[in-house]
Amino acid sequence: MHSTPRTGTEEPLLSICDLRVTFGTPEGQVVAVDGASLDIHPGEVLAVVGESGSGKSQTALAVTGLLARNGTSEGSILWKGGEILGLPEHQLARLRSEEIAMVFQNPMTCLNPYLRISTQMIEGMTMNRKMTRTQARSACIDMLETVQIADAANRIDRYPHEFSGGMLQRIMIAMSLLRRPRLLIADEPTTALDVTVQMQIVQLLKHIRRKYGTAIMLITHDLGLVASISDRISIMYSGQIMESGLAENVFSNPRHPYTRALLDAIPRIDQNDGELRDIAGEPPDPASRTSGCPFHLRCGYRIASCIENRPDTLGSREHAHACHLSNET
Amino acid sequence: MLYFILKRIAIAIPTILALIVLSFTLMHYAPGSPFTGERPLPPEILTNLEAKYGLDRPFPQQVARYVWNIVTEFDFGPSYSYKDRTVNEIIAQGFPVTLTYGSLAFIVSIMVGATLGIVAAIHRTTWLDSLTVGITVGAQVLPNFIMAPILVLVFTLWLGWLPGGGWQGGQWPYLVMPIIALSTSFMASIARITRSSMIETLNSDFILTARSKGLPFHEVVIRHALKPSMLPVISYLGPTFVGLITGSVVIDIYFSTGGIGQHFVNAAINRDYPLIMGVTILTGILTVVFNLIVDILYVWIDPRIQY
């Protein structure tokens, strides 16, 4: 079902290395991303999974240069081998318009309520590609049909509030694909939607990957949702990557206690014992980072070095993890 | 949309009628009213008044007649502090003056205020923002009756650049100070409203979407942020309008422009009831109509409003 597993010999499309994102606030410095590394190859689907506040969104925003004013990023972000971190705004804008598209969590608020769908879709197309309005418009209608919006030719002139959440997310996806990006970053595209609609959106993303060969960075906190679509998975916790690797490896042979906890937290009908399982405790506060492994406070397998040193990331592209316990055994 | 407009007009008309009836009733029962004849009136006015209102008739008929005259002929009757002139003539003479500098002040308030607010919001946390906030906070405590003497002091008495009053058919040196004095505090309020709503808009999700499409920042502001951030300003236009009308009273008096405000205060002091009523009803109608336009504008901009 998956496309051919990548081996890592070809050049990655996007390669994030040791990324650190910090925010200056009146209360002090907030470290949202704390040395995260990941890469995505052409046509690959990478799922970035983690709890709320683990820094997934800020990683994505750092890539596209859309961090909030008070945010700064350090480290390295390579796009097709070239450094894009710290590029001037107009070059980043160009990158966003031509190569990296984004879809956000809440489709209800992510479209401008005062403008027609057509206006919002067409803008940017007529500007960058030398296209007439009519051409752009029919391209938009085609794309809306691709994402299964019925009666697109008429509905395109409606306003966002006239659509349901699921439809708006389809529209968002259609809009992001108009410019034929090489990479689509979808930041929790299903979180705000009904469960039934969630699966439809995932199916749509699959369809798109097949049709256009777009690489997808799929951000989510729901490990269960991405099982069927992702080639590879990166597990993020407290701004760091805990475990990463091919989806089948991570699912069948989780090595990090946090990954196992996440897997156990997926509700499963066959094992329903009437209790919703969850991970005890709260994620650490990004405003006050502790030493050692960020998960040590909540980890049942904690050993002395967990508290003192941050574990190294060991392994390969197929499977890697950062845990003292597994490193030793 | 058409239905909405009609509905709003259907509300506006009774409001205006109520305003007319109410002010006539107030005048009728006011102490010292000509209609009850406490003060001796010149005979020619008394005849005029009687002809106009049928003062010997019962009160409801008088009201009906007054309303009828206004609705059919827009006729407010004779003035009785200016013996040989009708209220209409006085309004026709003073109103264009007030309208000229009033509408200019209105435009200046909005243009300058909105521009300042937008610039400040876009350059948030820079010196430009602090400067704008400083200016607007300062300007907000300078209402027209404070601005007017200060301007005259500086530009007329000290610098001698501008005439301290007069109208001269509305030549620009006579317009500058009335416009600045009248618009300063509204300009400041509009700047503050624009700034905070623009900041809020720029923080919304759809701005992030627009930026993620690779639109240059100025396009994002113009295409996506301008409309929503102007909505609070639009709802402030009604109060601005009322404020400008009110302020024009000070301007007319302080700068002796001969506008309607000057006549109003004179009328008030001389108890020239027909003139007072005429001016009040006229401004009331203008305000109601203006609010109607603002409402329509609002609905036109925000597609989510149900009507």
Place this chain on the structure above:
Amino acid sequence: MITARLQSESLSEPGPGRSLWQDARRRIRQNPVAIVSFSILVLVGVFALFGPIFSGWSSEDINWNVLGNVETAGRPALDSGHYFGTDQLGRDLFVRTAHGVRVSLMVGIIGALIAIVVGTLYGTIAGYVGGRVDNLMMRTVDVIMSIPYMFVLIILLVMFGQSIVLLFVGIGLVSWLDMARIVRGQTLSIKNREFVESAIVIGVPPALIILRHILPNLVGIVIVYATLLIPNMIIFESFISFLGLGIQEPNTSLGVLISEGASQMQYGVLWQLGFPLFFFIVIQFGFFFLGDGIRDALDPKDRH
């Protein structure tokens, strides 16, 4: 490592009431601008109340030596006893300014009080009862708002004679409209909170609910609005007095003094405009920054 979900989440939320006010008080103490504004306002108040004690003149005494020669003899000077100089009639401006500040502050505070009482009552009733009544009441406010209130007030003043009482009533009655709107909005949102809903379910009478639950929760917003309202009332009064329709002799107010000063400024007696104007602006700024500070303290998330 994995346990059943704890149900403690909802308990950790800090309750409203005391802690909110303590927080607010702490935050406002840490806000130098608000503290300075407050101190300055207190100083202005002290000047208005006790200033005249330190002058040999009363606000109506005429210094005949100065009359006709105000430009030179009526200058502000320590040895003449006219610290702020005299006005065109040879009356001591220091005392008159204190008097004017007192009247203006009084008009501001009483006008604001009337607006608050009327507006809060109207707003809570409209918001609490809701439905058609609310609709009608708020529509009425809309209509009244579209009337050029200043004209109405001027007419009232002319018709019934110019008196301070009428000025108070007039000012208070036209300025409750905003208050009513704000309070109604707030009431609507409080009404839908659980503690009010549960009180309604238990069958607590509406008057008691309003008294116990709604009004206490309105205090914050009312205080913030009041600090904005007072300077507005002062502007309002000054405006009317500037036109000669407000406070009458022998009483005086900042508006009257500014108007008198402004009419004399071409005769080289600028102090007559300067001192009242200074106090006017200081009071305006003082309330503005104080109100800003209180709003910040009560609603910190609004900023940065």
